[in-house]
Amino acid sequence: MTTTTTTRPDADSVLAGLDPEQRQVATTLEGPVCVLAGAGTGKTRAITHRIAYAVHSGAYVPNRVLAVTFTARAAGEMRTRLRDLGVAGVQARTFHAAALRQLQFFWPQSIGGTLPNLVEHKAPLIADACNRLRIPADRTRVRDLSAEVEWTKVMLVDPDDYVRVAAAAGRGEPGGLDLASVARLVRTYEDVKTDRAVIDFEDVLLLTAGILDERPDVAATVREQYRHFVVDEYQDVSPLQQRLLDLWLGGRQDLCVVGDASQTIYSFAGATPEHLLDFPRRHPGTTVVRLVRDYRSTPEVVGLANSVLSMATGRHAQARLELIAQRPSGPPPSFTAYDDDVAEASGVAARIAAEVRAGRSAKDIAILFRTNGQSQALESALADAGVGYVVRGGERFFSRKEVRDAIVLLRGGARAALPGHDLGTETRAVLSSAGWDEKAPTAGGATRERWESLQALVVLADELAEKRPGAQLSDLVDELVERSQAQHAPTVDGVTLASFHAAKGLEWDVVFLVGVSEGLLPISFAETPDDVEEERRLLYVGVTRAREGIHLSWANSRTPGGRATRKPSRFLDAVRPQAAPAGRRAGAVTPAGARTKRTSGPLLCRVCGASLTVAVERKLGRCTDCPSSYDEAVFERLREWRSATCKAAEVPAYVVFTDATLVAIAEAMPGDTAALARIPGVGPAKLEKYADDVLAVLAAG
Known part of the structure; x- marks a missing residue:
């Protein structure tokens, strides 16, 4: 077996590329640490670099670190990232996996006999x-x-x-x-x-906690083994998991927790953010770090996400994080009403087919829904449109026959491989004997699914070769075995169909949220205020899965020809246009979250004459999809001025002027302070601060 070597980074290099808040997380190695991390803010990056920095600086011994999270996939990703950072030996596991390992080891001496089978x-x-x-x-x-x-x-x-x-x-x-x-x-x-004579998954935690509680010698052994703890997704910890964590700690304070109360969506299963919200009180001297720089999504998506939570109530709302987008601007969110569920599925499938024809990879697109029953119509519509798809929560990737057979072939190929051969080329040669071909089959169904499974292995081999130069087939096999154990499947090239809950922790370039209507979101059985607020957080999680494009839709009736009794979700009241002229697409939301404004009289688009009801359109004086008349050079000079101004003041760009306001200024080309003051978005305070500079920029052109 050929062994590959990776360059071991030093402690300082591990910190390179971290923003100030992430760096604070990475370098705060003592005492309790509470990281409040918004969606897309790089929390996994922060905590893995924290562990790596501690190990490389000599502060932590790798095998004395226990990092726990909630899914095998997340634990596998954490181990992969740590390995890429030159750290081996850290235990990154789910609560259940960590507890089961301890239970299997201590059961014979604590209870005696053989541990009952786990169902x-x-x-x-x-x-x-x-x-x-x-x-x-x-x-x-x-x-x-x-x-x-x-x-x-x-x-x-x-x-x-x-x-x-x-x-x-x-x-x-x-x-x-x-x-x-x-x-x-x-x-x-x-x-x-x-x-x-069996136990279930909850028994694993209960029995482990019981042994640690009743056997001080066993508890002392575990606490000697694990000195440093990191808990990801801490908002989802249940009372049982918190009990086990307390027993692991034994009163010590070397604990770092990471979470976001606004992403609490598993209360029905016992998850509670109270442990996260109360952490500083329960652990005096806690260092609290807030991660709010969103690196995942465009300002438009971030603005929509912030707006969804803007009307939230309760204790969760008090702890919400206002995200600040770090990516360039992108397309505005869209809101579409369809006649019925069938029309909605067909319409979404048609838009996705157009995206794919335009060059977008299907694996970078997702359709998210509230209930699994919504999936069938979408599957049929995608099939009719000739678009491949993957249902998340269906058959596990590593359980597929073609994948199991391929791993056997790759293992055999690894034994016969000569060192120095290109991993991608070797993988393609081996999988060709399993039916893989460079070109995707034109047929759909099982034939296409089989090819996509093998293609995913080819792509994984290319990614491994890029990350670890010199990697061989044996390294790919080791990677697949580890991923199989963690159920960390490679990406299959197909549109992802998933429930909002199943999509937690994932992301795509373009996301379609379907069925965003009363009765589905919030679900009909969400009766209490707390239940409704959890449904709002579910929508927030769905929105924040999108990197670039976000499309929300709903159907007015369930079946073709049915009565149009459905209404859009109440959660859209703060973010969608309340009325759009016939034949027009529902309007866009600005980065800050556009809201409909009621006025005493209609304001008409100066291009097409349509009524303007959305704040951003009223600011521009035209529909967002009508042609603009501004000079690009003028707009760019305004953006450059804004960039220098916000940098000097150390504030986000939108605090100076939003993009929409800059466009309005560029289109109006005001020649004096009075004309500038008439532009929506230029209030007295901003006029006093920026009028002279803005007019000078315009005059320079």
């Missing part, structure tokens, strides 16, 4: 418990009761206290059963597990 799914056990209690159990009821059993365990609710706690929490009637019946089922479920 992946509760459904068969729940069904058995229902049978014992003579409760009819169809698939839906079993699913709902499985979720409720999981909730009781992550919330540390004893079956004897379940009725009281569940009533106080407003749990309703899980699975259509009264709370007393659910309490009996929870007890019976535990009996079923005992009879079958």
Whole structure:
């Protein structure tokens, strides 16, 4: 086996390229640290560089660092980034994976015998418990009761206290059963597990916490092993996970947590941001760092995201982070109403097909929805449009037969490979024997899916060769084995279909949010104010998945010819045009989040004569999609002046003037202060500060 070598960076080089806040995270190595990180602000970069800087500077020993997150994919990505930074030996795992490893090691000496088998799914056990209690159990009821059993365990609710706690929490009637019946089922479920000698995933955390609590010697061993802790996505920690984390720490303060209360979308499963919000109080002396520079999305997407949260209420809203876009400007968000669900699916598919024809890779596009039931119409529409797609949450990539077979072939090729051969060329040669070809098949369906799976392996090989010059087939096999264990699949070239929840942590160039209507977002069963606010946060998560383009749509009725009884989501009230002239696309949102303004009389577009209802259009005096009359050279001089002004004042560009205001100035070409004052967006304070400079820039042209 050929071994590749990578250059080990020094501590200072690890800090290169970090912004001031990220650098503060990376260099604050002692005491409790709380990182409030908005979407797209580089939190994973900050914490992996923190670990790497600590290791390279000698402050941390790698195998004494435990970094925990919530998905195997995220843990795998963290390990990959650390390896690229020259750090090996750090334990980057999910809560469950870290606990299971400890449980397997300490069970024989603490409990004795063999650890019971771990079951992946509760459904068969729940069904058995229902049978014992003579409760009819169809698939839906079993699913709902499985979720409720999981909730009781992550919330540390004893079956004897379940009725009281569940009533106080407003749990309703899980699975259509009264709370007393659910309490009996929870007890019976535990009996079923005992009879079958099995444990579930929550038991892994409960049993590990129990051993650490009852065996001081075991707790001392774990605390000696792990001295430094990092917890990602801390807003999603449940009471059970927090209990385990406290036992790992044992009162120590060497903990860094990272999270964003505005991305709390798993409350139904026991996640609570209270641990994040209360962290400074529970850990006196905490260093709090806020990451608000958004490197993922354009100002237009960031503005929409900020606007979605602008009307939020409750404690989460008080902790919201106002993101500041760092990327150049992009296309405005679009809002589209369709007659029905079928028309919406067809319309979205047609727009995506146009994007692909224009050169956009399908893998850089996603369609997000609130419920999985919305997927079918979209799948059919994409198939009719000839666009490939991948349903996230479907069959796992590494479970596909063609992928398993390809890894076997690659392993065999690695044993026979001669050192020094190009990894990409070798990979293509091996996979050609599995049916891969340089050209994608014209056929769709299973043939296309098989090719896309193999193509994803080819792309991964090219990426590995670029990151690690000299990498060989054996290194690709090792990478695939690690990714398989973490379920960190490479990107398949197809449009991603996913629920809002499944899209958390991912990003695409262009995102279509469909079904943004009352009853779907917020979902109809979101009855309490807290429930509705979580739905608002779900929309925020969906918007912040987009790098460049964001398109929101809804259908006026469910079926063709049905009554148009649906209404756009209330969450769009602050950001979408309330009325657009017939035949016109719904208007755009400015980087700051355009809002509809009610006026005493209509303001008409000076180009086409249409009524202007959106703030940005009223500022411009024309529709955003009508041609502009300004001189590009003048506009660029204004932008250069603004750039120098905001740099000197150390404020974001929009604090001086927004792009829309600069366009309005360039179009109007005011010759004096009075004319400049008549332009919307140039108030008295800005007039006093900037009038002379702006007029000088205009006069210079």
